[in-house]
Amino acid sequence: MSLETDPAALALRAARPTTLCVIGAGYVGLTAAVCLAQLGHRVGCVETDPGRLRAIRAGHVPIEEPGVAELLAAHLASGRLRVTDDVAEGVADASVAMLCVGTPPTARGDPDLRQIAHAARAAARAATDHLVLVVKSTVPPGSCEALELLVAPERGDVRVTVASNPEFLREGRAVFDFFHPDRVVVGVDPPGSAELVVSLYPAAWPRVVCDRRSAELVKYAANTFLAVKISFANEVAGLCEALGADADQVLHGVGLDARIGAAFLGPGPGFGGSCLPKDVSGFVAVAEAVQHPARMARAAEAVNEDAIVGLVAKIESAVGPLRGVRVGLLGLAFKAGTDDVRHSPGLGLATALAAAGARITAHDPLAVVPQMPGLQFDDPYEAARGAEAVVVTTAWPAYRELDLRRLRREMAGSVVVDAVGVLDGAALSAAGLEWYGVGRGRPLGFHPVVTGPLEWALEGEPASGPAISGGPAGG
Secondary structure, rough: OOOOOOOOHHHOOOOOOOOOEEEOOOHHHHHHHHHHHHOOOOEEEEEEOOHHHHHHOOOOOOOOOOHHHHHHHHHHOOOOOOEOHHHHHOOOOOOOEEEEOOOOOOOOOOOHHHHHHHHHHHHHHHHHOEEEEEOOOOOOOHHHHHHHHHHHHOOOHHHHHEEOOOOOOOOOOOHHHHHOOOOOOEOOOHHHHHHHOOOOOOOOEEEEEEEEEHHHHHHHHHHHHHHHHHHHHHHHHHHHHHOOOOHHHHHHHHOOOOOOOOOOOOOOOOOOOOOHHHHHHHHHHHHHHHOOOOOOHHHHHHHHHHHHHHHHHHHHHHEEEEEEEEEEEOOOOOOOOOEEEEEEHHHHHHHHHHOOOOEEEEEEOOOOOOOOEEEOOOHHHHHHHHEEEEEOOOOHHHHHHHHHHHHHHHOOOOEEOOOOOOOOOOHHOOOEEEEEOOOOOOOOOOOOOOOOOOOOOOOOOOOOOOOOOOOOOOO
């Protein structure tokens, strides 16, 4: 999205423009800072990394996020956005400080809250009047209460309260999502004191006002449910492959049910990125802390881990033993539209294939991965050169435009595994390529007719046989 493409959304203004501070200029923080400035606020954005700070001050965006660069340039020029590495300068005159720092998972799966604790204490020390710390970062329930206790000793003469306001921004669509929210969730205790945080946004936006623990859990629960949908789609895809059914058609039919919906109901190499894996593991860790089993969340994790195992097995079934075999990967970012490779299925597949002895070459339009177990090329045909198999692991639109006959000429083999459904199976076959999909494509084995649960009585059925009836519900 740019300043020109959605003028109605970008013309919106906050219910009550104010002066506020955003601490952290990553994917969430920088997007929030420029969008809040667009809503009419005066925003001080704090970033302590020197290289990132220099880039942002110069108008350069250190993340791949459509629309951010235009808004950054507009509001550095308008004066509604200033960027600093000094928390005290950022908090000066602010009534709200938004905490947008990282909460990465620990080895146990629970979030590491040290950065947010440090940011909260620094903001509290800098406060000169009543300050509301608004937690945008994803944190486990109870964190806002803990932060409020943590910062209390910093300034006994100034009141500092903590509210929850989780973000629901998708990488690659963060600016669009900011201005077209499904809901704005605000958690405060007591809920009646939410007016200041709610007024940061346009009055017409849908809102959920609740207690802090409920607001904190909304983010975990929402992302865990999306992960469950993705893992369910992959379960269906595996069953379709075993039965000879078409997962695209099955899941299309399922998604048309208004109670279910089609979003996140597509088979593929599993979920990745900075949110879903972290939030599912965080959800499980929170459940463990209160001795709740969280069986569905654990199952979603297990199915997601099996997605890569299944892809490796599919490739091996198609080309034979993997030791010494060259495999070209198209796509390293966890999804199209971003350069983020955190928990990337493509990178996970590269690691698994390399562990099996394969030689890896790869391409991605944006992501650069120095630590990848193989060679990365700037051109997809170079990544395919000499490969026995090519695997598409990120749904970049550019891959739909590949010259498939040239791809076949560059390859040593003919196997193409489209794990994300961007290529046309008929066109691949016409180019002399063997097409394998997820839940569709070339079958890997015989699909038996399932007759085990059925009893057939075509001839000689006794007259006293079972009545033919649809039953009380009509079938």
